[in-house]
Amino acid sequence: MAQIFSQQASQLVYVALYGLLALVLVVPIAWATVDRSPWVTGQYAAVGQPVPFSHAHHVGEVGLSCQYCHQGTKISASAGLPASEVCMTCHSQILKDAPVLAPIRASFQSGKPVAWNRVNALPDYVYFNHAAHVNNGVGCVTCHGRVDDMPLMQQAAPLTMEWCLNCHRDPAPNLRPESAEFSMDWTPADDPRKLGAALLAHFHIHPDTLTDCYVCHR
Numbered sequence: 001m002a003q004i005f006s007q008q009a010s011q012l013v014y015v016a017l018y019g020l021l022a023l024v025l026v027v028p029i030a031w032a033t034v035d036r037s038p039w040v041t042g043q044y045a046a047v048g049q050p051v052p053f054s055h056a057h058h059v060g061e062v063g064l065s066c067q068y069c070h071q072g073t074k075i076s077a078s079a080g081l082p083a084s085e086v087c088m089t090c091h092s093q094i095l096k097d098a099p100v101l102a103p104i105r106a107s108f109q110s111g112k113p114v115a116w117n118r119v120n121a122l123p124d125y126v127y128f129n130h131a132a133h134v135n136n137g138v139g140c141v142t143c144h145g146r147v148d149d150m151p152l153m154q155q156a157a158p159l160t161m162e163w164c165l166n167c168h169r170d171p172a173p174n175l176r177p178e179s180a181e182f183s184m185d186w187t188p189a190d191d192p193r194k195l196g197a198a199l200l201a202h203f204h205i206h207p208d209t210l211t212d213c214y215v216c217h218r
Helices: 007-035 055-061 084-091 099-110 130-134 140-144 161-169 192-202
Strands: none
Touching: 084 099
């Protein structure tokens, strides 16, 4: 019987089939990689502000506590941003005429808040309660990184659902005593796993319920 397709046609079919197989394998892997990359999640992205503010200076050098500016940390779903009155407690005396602080002085005089740019943004369909985390042994560094080393604040974590669930499934390694929640350089003196188990009991945390949908989606 005469050959219907040429050898070149057969080769093209094989190339097409192998190419299709490669696409089926490569595209999902590439998609998953890109979707988790800082390019998509915003991790490590530094965000400019209307008034330059260095956490490295204020926290690392001056020694301000997180709660001094973020007063809702332990009592509210949102940590809150400092009112200009908070800034002026120092800057009414220090650098009081600096041009760079003009927006702070204008805000203080007018009562209109400074429009700070959000650094850690979650989707509208995600419910996050700041106080619920801080009051249960989750330190600032766990989510925000070493802000005392950040001249310009950046998003330290990917903030993906996968990242959150990794901690919700096994929170013990990320827990710390109340006295260390605002510390930038705390490390456990004892075995981390042993301490984590003790803190789970202390804070009455039950990991088996932390992955229920309603915990983060309400």
